Amino acid sequence: MSATLQPAYLRLPPQELRERAVQAVALLSDCRLCPRDCGVDRLADRWSACKTGRHAVVSSAFPHFGEEDCLRGSRGSGTIFFAHCNLRCVFCQNYDISQAVKPGAARTIGPTGLASLMLDLQDRGCHNINFVTPEHVVPQILEALILAAECGLRLPLVYNTSAYDSLESIELMNGVVDIYMPDFKLWSTKRAASWLRAADYPDTARGAIRAMHEQVGYLEIGPDGLARRGVLVRHLLMPGAFDETRSILEWLASELGPNTYVNLMNQYRPAGKVDDRSYPDLNRHVPPSEYSKGLELAEDLGLRLDRRAATPRM
Numbered sequence: 001m002s003a004t005l006q007p008a009y010l011r012l013p014p015q016e017l018r019e020r021a022v023q024a025v026a027l028l029s030d031c032r033l034c035p036r037d038c039g040v041d042r043l044a045d046r047w048s049a050c051k052t053g054r055h056a057v058v059s060s061a062f063p064h065f066g067e068e069d070c071l072r073g074s075r076g077s078g079t080i081f082f083a084h085c086n087l088r089c090v091f092c093q094n095y096d097i098s099q100a101v102k103p104g105a106a107r108t109i110g111p112t113g114l115a116s117l118m119l120d121l122q123d124r125g126c127h128n129i130n131f132v133t134p135e136h137v138v139p140q141i142l143e144a145l146i147l148a149a150e151c152g153l154r155l156p157l158v159y160n161t162s163a164y165d166s167l168e169s170i171e172l173m174n175g176v177v178d179i180y181m182p183d184f185k186l187w188s189t190k191r192a193a194s195w196l197r198a199a200d201y202p203d204t205a206r207g208a209i210r211a212m213h214e215q216v217g218y219l220e221i222g223p224d225g226l227a228r229r230g231v232l233v234r235h236l237l238m239p240g241a242f243d244e245t246r247s248i249l250e251w252l253a254s255e256l257g258p259n260t261y262v263n264l265m266n267q268y269r270p271a272g273k274v275d276d277r278s279y280p281d282l283n284r285h286v287p288p289s290e291y292s293k294g295l296e297l298a299e300d301l302g303l304r305l306d307r308r309a310a311t312p313r314m
Helices: 014-030 111-123 138-150 167-172 189-196 201-216 242-256 288-300
Strands: 056-064 077-082 107-109 129-132 157-161 179-182 227-236 261-265
Touching (some): 077 111, 138 167, 201 227, 201 242, 227 242
Parallel strands (some): 077 129, 157 179
Antiparallel strands (some): 056 107
């Protein structure tokens, strides 16, 4: 692999990566690694909002062919799905692994096991290692990454997050992550409090995405069509909430710049706790006209749309 394609973590001095991991693991003793600021001693295998103690909990790991083209390529993105989540999205389409699973019921995995998952995905030909819902397991990722790199891991890392990350965690990943993929969900505190159970989500997401952009910049895609480095922002349109989409897209264009790469997603479906009794406004799909309106707005703002999102307007 040429120097220009070398993953970020391999360009760090090995001692720095080890020190980073030690620092991160120590923070578990009074855990404030995500915006929940629980302060629980996870080193003692206690847990709070994230339902995750000393070691990470993995629900699945496999080559994923449903990601963006620049991530999945021809051999898939090596996704590692972490169970439990620090958000409580009422509409979560992965509710069974993010909220419903009970502590201890899923696969707890130590650093050696997590490193083995990364190496196995590399052996299977994946183009990258894609950490899904990593907000609460940054220390566990870092300590496993050391072992994986020592055993020959050479794939770029994708940090696939809800954007409900602490700035301290994002700084711990500085020089480690190649591609940040935040999902900027909502703009308004009122809807965030109701739909995500986190009124501070919008401010937190804006700060985290700014920090990610400062670290890696705009998304760079190589001649092979694969992402090499940068930020890829996802946004899922929600029914009856186009004002959220407008505010988020306008902020991305003005704050990060029109060269920001965006995947505007239209696959919302009622899931999780959504039904007519609890959340009637969410118990429907997004009409095609609103999705077309979102694409048009993104194009007018000059944002770089993911190829699968940039379909002809309906």
